[in-house]
Amino acid sequence: MKQLQNKLQTPAKMDKISHRFLQVNGLKLHIAEIGSDSSPAVIFLHGFPEIWYTWRHQMIAVANAGFKAIAPDYRGYGLSDPPAEPDKASYDDFVNDIASILDSLDISKVFVIAKDFGVWVAYSFVLLHEEKTAGIVTLGMAFMPPNAYKHHLSLPEGFYVQRWQEPGRAETDFGRFDVKTVIRNIYILFSRSEIPIADENQEIMDLVRPLSPLPSWFTEDDLATYVALYEKSGFQTALQVPYRSSKLNLGYGEQVPKVKAPTMVIISEEDYASKVPGVDEYIRSGEVKKYIPNVEIVHVPNGSHFVHEQFPNHVNQLILTFLDHNKHVKK
Template identity: 70%
Template sequence: MDQIAHRFVEVNGLKLHVAEIGSESSPAVVFLHGFPEIWYTWRHQMIAVANAGFRAIAPDYRGYGLSDCPPEPEKASFADFINDTVAILDFLAISKVFVIGKDFGASVAYPVALLHPERVAGIITLGFPFAPPGAFKNQFGLPKGFYPQRWQEPGRAEADFGRFDIKTVVRNIYILFSQSELQIAKENEEIMDLVKPGTPLPSWFTEEDLATYASLYEKSGFRTPLQVPYRCLHMVGSEVENPKIEAPAMLIMGEEDYVLKVPGMSEYIRSGEMKKYIPNIETVFVPHGTHFVPEQFPDKVNKLILDFLNHNKHLVVA
């Protein structure tokens, strides 16, 4: 971890935190986190790709972790995160990059490739697929009481989270999201109530890891994270009318990822429908993997990522 360097880059009027490791002359890989994640989510992957001759870059989105919060968090959008990602590449003078996105980071990674195809050599996403146009209106139905539905309601998550310290909130979310079932609250309960006091953390997630996450969310709070992704989910898949991505791509899913239980999701992923939008995509399922497969099985995920990068690195002019 001491090998990973940290800097702040000023883009779009904000100072954004970027963690990086590897030679500036090496092919670049940008890692985009989800929620409740942060740059630290990619610690295992960053070191592995740097040791294999790549440059790893992992920003905190605006309003997350050590990055500046936008002046009006409730107006933040996926477009801001997409634009910031491209602006970071410009700041670092990187013309072409591999993009790796976890969770809703997929909804940043794919639009970067759609809107700036000349900048993207390949894409890997974990825990979430390419979302077709109108995904959360037409294709994926979110059950009543499911956590994204609850967190879309202004004030509800704030009141729920506000009963606990930030460390407990992050702990509860890691416990919930590492399970294989959907996190659905009854009418008279909140999402935080779904975790019984004393429930242990997943075996692969240490108290030290939790403390790191908690310290970063104590810095940023949850105002922007609740806005993006949850309160602008309706915008996912809206970037272009007829999306088509020609770059090579890979989707890595844990076999026990709760996302596969979202109505319509497993059928969409397993049917090959994504190939209509991304002809060169491969889907890999990790046995026993949960939604946090990069942290749960880092060696397996690192091998998949490195095989993909090495196979396609000729597409990058370092």
């Protein structure tokens, strides 16, 4: 354990992370990577409003521990090409891209780590490609059958997801501000413990007051990295997936599948996502084990929606312990 702690304290050396583009499914997709090609592979899947950079602390940590870390920008995000028709992009496109990226890199087994809507990309990949999966770690959410999730999602019309599902509404809301303000506001909003819900005569951006400070663990330099990339990509694909795309192949028909791979779910106790009605009960009651029998649930007190950036050393330790325990699964 002492050796593990030493690895966790290693400062993040961003210049050691390399970048390249892969021609995948007709698009040029960007990946960040660090570590030896001969090492067990770990792929990191981001959420919104993130890009590959959200995983910077974890990438350094797993590479220092002897793994190969890969973090792509989804199509239409960051430095990756947008799809030809962004308003038709789907979850399935993202899942297929991940599978194709791994094929391009000649990776036959991979650990998958994901957060936010990336969790659904991850679980879809794992269910469709069991033979490629060494294990999965998800932050903030566990696999939940769609019918149960719809039942739990009983929130007012002002819930940000429902607002952003409406074509044009987020575009109009965001369009009142520059990209920096939009990203700043979303990061501040999603870092809070309250579910983002607007009043009837209010838009989501109005939930953050001007000059509200960034979270203490998120710097102006971090913000500038996000802003530069969203100024390039815009929000068109990001609003389509996850908010407006309903197509998600979880690999089953009538019967809900089980996630058979070793799984860790990291739940932040101050994450607004865990406050969605029914979600916490689903985890704490043990119902989740009906669908993920080989799951370890870890609760992080005071953790926010961005716990991996808020408490990187703690999250790194959890991930490295999981990887070390399951690395006998060969590449």
